[in-house]
Amino acid sequence: MRYSLSRRSFVAVSAVLPLFSRLVVAAERRLQIGVTLHPYYSFVSNIVGDAADVVPLIPAGFNPHAYEPRAEDIRRLGTLDVVVLNGIGHDDFAERMIAASDRPLMPTIEANRDVPLLAAVGGASSRMGNSRMVAGQVVNSHTFLSITGAIQQIQTIAHELAGLDPDNAATYTKNARAYAQRLRKIKAAALSELKTMPGNSFRVATIHGAYDYLLREFGLDVTAVVEPAHGIEPSPSQLAKTIDAIKALDVKVIFSELDFPAPYVETIERETGIRLYPLSHIIYGEYTPEKFEVEIARNFATVVRAIREQSGQQDGVVR
């Protein structure tokens, strides 16, 4: 009898032990969240704090505009629980990587699901009769280059992560709200440097079609985009037409790229006499939680400086 009880206990313990240990491992295992671009690394890191790990899909130093997935990057995907996607044109490689990985049905978070998207406009801009819009369905993918677009995505990501990891849901919500508050203060501080905004005659152009969302925060519309398409340099004849168009439109400021200067950009500055102000695309360098805050603050400061210098405002006063 004693023998039979011990044996029964042994069998019961043997059956339960693996289940128990699996539960313990599951409880101890932190959520592994994949991200495709630097701003999403900052967003997710600030949302999860110490409660989960954030894993970049692209190693630091690669340009996401021209990234081709490598075998080791695809292999790393197998360790992830969920991937946060831009999803509207800046990380289309991610879906192909997931499809080729060990987990082709891995959950994804569409960060831009609730963001009011702007139409993509290439060439010398639709406002110059060169529309490249396709029934309004091709959208500008740079929602992460504005504070409003960033906060909307942070809210969506926090909500989705809370659903995937209910134990940490309250932490994610609290962290997301605190992070959004900090971002709002960056915007408010930058705008407080301006006394007033210039009128409709203050026209701006950008080299890369990435800053429409950022300039919307100032009530500015982008009059011309120099690149004929996302990440594509203009041909000499396109460049000549663009220079003529910029002169004809009386553009006051051109926003260029901080991280990939191109010789043709200097040609535009020389030929038009219009000053260039470099903005960060926030997709280069090391992945850090504070990267987005630092670089978006610098972008806001640059736009404020451009407005003050080129609209005749000094010390916040219109002259």
Added chain:
Amino acid sequence: MREAPQTRLVRPAGAGAETVLVLILCGAILITSTVIVALRTAPAVQTALANWQIDARMDLTAAEQGINADLRIAADDIAVALQGGEVPTAEALAAEALAPFLKDATTGARGGHAWVTIEGSDGFTGWLGRSASPELAGSMLLRIAADGETTRKAGISVWLKRSTTATVARLTDEALISSGWKEITIRYDASVTRDLRP
């Protein structure tokens, strides 16, 4: 005895036959690819808007697009306050640095809206921004379910009326539509080069 000279006809070098064959092949490839593309092309799915709706991407000015985006993220903070039983005033929202309630240099460039709270009507609470310059941006209305429950379909909505004298008597869809308000709709379009999973 000398042989009579023979005459041989030498045709000029040319590739007429080969050219024709290559052209036929090219034509066949073009026709085949055209047929395949035509057969596989899926028509773009466009959701028709009702006449009381307006598309945020295509039909708004730059200033209206900016305010619409600001209102939608402010709605998250406002909903939390509503869930706690508090109806935040426009002044309180400005003090929280929430755009577009906060007055800054861009306010005038985006229409110079004056914001007021429209408390509890028909299960909704509203924040009305009356525009001073409808040519820049029309008057805007943020409407949120009074209990702050934003997961419902009508939980959060933003409305537009291009007028300086826009008023709101009631907050139901019918009342807003009949007084000339249009609901701003947003739509999500994933990248056209993605092969979306079903």
